[in-house]
Amino acid sequence: MIPLVGLLAGIVIGIVLEPSIPQILQPYLPIAIVAAMDALFGAFRAYLEGIFTDRVFIVSFISNVLIASAIVYVGDQIGVGSQLATGVVVVLGIRIFTNAAAIRRALFHA
C-alpha cells in the first residue's frame, strides 16, 4: 500500500512542482526510467512470490538506474551512446516483459 501511495504522490509532486532536471542529466532520464520500471516489476514479482525485501529492492533500484545511466554516459563519450541505450532498453525490456508475464500468471492464474 505504502509504495502505491508513494508512487501516486510522486507523480503529483512531479506534475505540480515541475522540478527542472539539469541539462547534463536530461539524456539519461528515459534510461533511468526504464531501469526503474525493471526494478519495480522485479520487486512486484518478488512480492508475489513472497520473497520481497525492502533492502534488496532499494539497492537493486539505485544500482540499476546508476549502471544504466553510466553505460549510456560511457557510450556517449565514445560515440556509441544511442546504440548502447538501445542495448540497455532491449535487455531491460526483455526482463520487464518476463516479469510482467510472471506477475500476470500469479495474479490471474492465466
Next chain:
Amino acid sequence: MDLLNQIIRQPIDPDYALTAAVGSQEPRGRWKLGVLAMIIGALFAVAALQTTRAAPAQQSERSELISRIQAAEREQDQLRGRVTSLTEEIATLRAAALGDDDVARSVESEISTLDPVVGNAAVSGPGVLMVVDDSPSASEDARDRVLDIDLQVLTNGLWEAGAEAISINGHRLSNLTAIRSAGDAITVDYRSLTRPYRVEAIGDVRTLQARFVESSAGAWWNDLAQNRQMRYEISDVKQLDLAADPGIVLRHAGRAAS
C-alpha cells in the same frame, strides 16, 4: 544467445531469494520504500512533462526562425529597391555634372553602351526563355536534380551564343554574379532560387536559340534532359524585361582629364 536465455530465466534479482532464505525481514524501512516509490513517480511525471513540453517548443523555434528569414529577405528586397533608385539618382547627377560639351557627349554614349552589357541598366527586348527543373524522380536520386554547375553551364552557353543580358528567376546576371549551391538550394547573388528555374536571355532571336543548341552547353543540357529526364524547355519570346543587377558597385573612380 546464452545472455538472452539467462535474462529470461533469471528476471528477478537473485538477492531476493538469498535474503529470503536467510529470513532477516525487518519491518522498519517501509518509509524508505515509500520515498523511493515517490522518486520513481516524480521521475515518470518529469520525463513525460518534458517530452510533451519539448515538442511545441521546437515547433515554435522553427517557425520563429522561418519568420526571421522572411523578414530578412523582405529587408533585403527593400534595400535592393533603394539601391536601384539611388543608382538612377547617380545617373541623373552624373549627366548634370558632365555638362553638355563634346567630351561629355562621348562619355555619355560610352556609358549608355556599356551599362546594359555589364548589367547596370534595365534592358528589354526579344530573346529566349528557358525553363529547367529537376526531374520527377529527383527525390529518389540526388543526381536527377539541377545543380549549380548545370545553371552555370547553361548561362555560359547563353553568353557564348550571343546573349546580351541574362536573368535567372528575375535575378539579373553580371560578370560578378555567383551561381552557387547552398544547402538544398541554388543561389544567385546569394539569394536562393525556388524551382523551376526560369532563365531569360535577351539577344538576337534569329541565332540565339540555334547557336545555344549547337554549343557544348546545349549538348550538356540535351544529355541531362534525355538521360536524367530533367525539364528543359526553350522558346523564343518577343518581349523580355530584365531589371538591372543591384549588386554592382563603383569600385574605381578617377578624375577625368580636362
